[in-house]
Amino acid sequence: MTTSEKRSFSFRLRRSFGDGGSTNSRNSNNNSSTCTNHNNHHNQKRCSTPLTPTSTSTGRLEVPGASVSRRSSIYRKPDKNDGGQIHLIPDVELPLMTFADQYNIEKTLAEGCFAKILLCRHRPTNTTVVLKAVHAELTTIKEFQKEFHYNYELSHHRHILSAYAVAFQTMDYFVFAMEHAPYGDLASNIGPNGLHETACKLIAEQLSSALGFMHSKNLVHRDLKIENVLVFTPDFARVKLCDFGATTKKGLPVHKVKHTWTSCVPPEQLELIKNERFQCLPISDSWQFGILLYNILTGNPPWQAADWGKDQAYANFMKYEQRKTTKVPDNFRRFSPRLMRCFRKYLSHDAEDRCKITEVNKYMKDRWVECRISASKSATLISPNQQYQDSCIYLNQREGRLSGDENKLRFKRMMSSYGLDIPIDQTMVRRRVWDWLSTCDANFDPEIESLHALDMAQ
Numbered sequence: 001m002t003t004s005e006k007r008s009f010s011f012r013l014r015r016s017f018g019d020g021g022s023t024n025s026r027n028s029n030n031n032s033s034t035c036t037n038h039n040n041h042h043n044q045k046r047c048s049t050p051l052t053p054t055s056t057s058t059g060r061l062e063v064p065g066a067s068v069s070r071r072s073s074i075y076r077k078p079d080k081n082d083g084g085q086i087h088l089i090p091d092v093e094l095p096l097m098t099f100a101d102q103y104n105i106e107k108t109l110a111e112g113c114f115a116k117i118l119l120c121r122h123r124p125t126n127t128t129v130v131l132k133a134v135h136a137e138l139t140t141i142k143e144f145q146k147e148f149h150y151n152y153e154l155s156h157h158r159h160i161l162s163a164y165a166v167a168f169q170t171m172d173y174f175v176f177a178m179e180h181a182p183y184g185d186l187a188s189n190i191g192p193n194g195l196h197e198t199a200c201k202l203i204a205e206q207l208s209s210a211l212g213f214m215h216s217k218n219l220v221h222r223d224l225k226i227e228n229v230l231v232f233t234p235d236f237a238r239v240k241l242c243d244f245g246a247t248t249k250k251g252l253p254v255h256k257v258k259h260t261w262t263s264c265v266p267p268e269q270l271e272l273i274k275n276e277r278f279q280c281l282p283i284s285d286s287w288q289f290g291i292l293l294y295n296i297l298t299g300n301p302p303w304q305a306a307d308w309g310k311d312q313a314y315a316n317f318m319k320y321e322q323r324k325t326t327k328v329p330d331n332f333r334r335f336s337p338r339l340m341r342c343f344r345k346y347l348s349h350d351a352e353d354r355c356k357i358t359e360v361n362k363y364m365k366d367r368w369v370e371c372r373i374s375a376s377k378s379a380t381l382i383s384p385n386q387q388y389q390d391s392c393i394y395l396n397q398r399e400g401r402l403s404g405d406e407n408k409l410r411f412k413r414m415m416s417s418y419g420l421d422i423p424i425d426q427t428m429v430r431r432r433v434w435d436w437l438s439t440c441d442a443n444f445d446p447e448i449e450s451l452h453a454l455d456m457a458q
C-alpha cells in the first residue's frame, strides 16, 4: 500500500506489538445478499440455539470441520445458480453477556473503527480464542450474522480461518469467536522487499485454493488484501484467509467495499460514481489476487490506483497488458515471462478477460523472479537451498569461483596490460559497487547476506 494510503488510515488503526493488522474497514453495503429462511431445518436448529461457548453438546468450543458431517450444507452440491444452503443466513439469537462472564482478555491484537480483535482465554474450556468484536452501533445485526455465518460455514476449508460456533452480544459489540493465528497477518510478515519466491508460491497456492472453494459456492470474498491473510507457520506453509465482512453471493448488486486500499480496487469499480451499484462477480477476487501476488513478491502494490489517466505505473502496465507495447513496465522487470503471462491474466483491465482464481496453479513449476537482488528477512526464514536463487547470490557465486586473491591478481594484470598499474582504493571500489547495486534496483536490501560476503571478499 502506498504511503499516502497508509497515512490516511493511520488515525484509526492501532496494532499491538506487530501482531495485528488493520481493522480499518467494514463493508456496510451488501446486505442484499442476506437471506433468511425460517422454514429451513438447519436454520431453525441454529436459530433456536444461542451460540454461546457453553452451548455445544460436548461442552467444548467447536469448529465445524471436526464436528459437522460432510453431508452438512456446505458439502452439498450447489444448485446451478446457487451455492446451496450456504446462502441461507439464519437469524442467530445472540445472548447478551459481558466479556468478563467467560473470557479473560489477554491482548488487543488489532483495533479499528469497526471492530476489535481480542486475544482471549475462554475460562470454562481453558481455550485460547480470538474474539472479533464488531461495534454494534456501526453495523447491523444482519451484517454481523452474515459475516459470522459465512466464516463459520467456510471454516471447513483448510485455508480459511476457523470460526467457532460461538456468537454473543455485549452492550456495545456483536462478537464471534475464531482460532488464533500466532504469526498475525501477511502485512506484518512482509519485509520492504517482499518475500522469497518459494514463500510466495506457497501462499498463492493456499489462497487460490481457499478462494476457489468460495467461488465454487458462488461466494465472492471482495476484500482480499495482505491484512486479510493470517499466518500460522513462519515458513508460510500454513496461511488462512479471513474477514468475510464483505463476502457476497455472486451476481447480487453491491456497492464498492468501503475503506479498502485503492490499489486493491479493480479498474471497473474505480470508474463507478458514488453509490452506484454493480454486479458482484468472482473476477474482482481475481484482480485482488493479482495485486496481492505482486505485493508479496515485492513488498508494495504495483500502483496506487488502477486509473490509467492518473497513475503512470498503471498506464504503463495497461499498455503492456493490452499488447500496445512489448516493453515490460519497469516495476515488473524482475519477473519471468511466464509470471508476466500470469499477471496479464489476473490484472487484465477488461474484467471479462480476467482468469479464474485458480489459474496461478499452472505456473507453480515455473521460475517467477529473474533478476531479483533482494530478499526480505522473512524470506530468509525459508532459507532456500537452490542455487542462483537471485542475481545477487548468483553474482556472488560467480565471484566465488575464483578466490579473492586470484581475482585481485587478474584485475591487476588486466590493468597493467592497459598501462594502468595504480594501487586500488578498496573503500572506493566498495562504495562504487554499493552505489551501482542500489541504482540497479530501488528495492536493494543492504542487509542481504551474500552482499556482505562480497564485501568481505574484497
Ligand SMILES: Nc1ncnc2c1ncn2[C@@H]1O[C@H](COP(=O)(O)OP(=O)(O)OP(=O)(O)O)[C@@H](O)[C@H]1O
Residues within 6 Å of the ligand: 019, 020, 021, 022, 023, 024, 025, 026, 027, 109, 110, 112, 114, 115, 117, 130, 132, 161, 178, 179, 180, 181, 182, 184, 185, 223, 227, 228, 230, 242, 243, 244, 245
Ligand atoms: N484470528 C486471528 N488471529 C490473529 N490475528 C487476527 C485474527 N483475526 C484478525 N486478526 C488481525 O486483525 C486484523 C483485522 O481483522 P479483520 O480483517 O477480521 O477485521 P476488520 O475490522 O473486518 O478489518 P478490515 O475490514 O479492515 O479488513 C487482521 O488484519 C489481523 O491482523
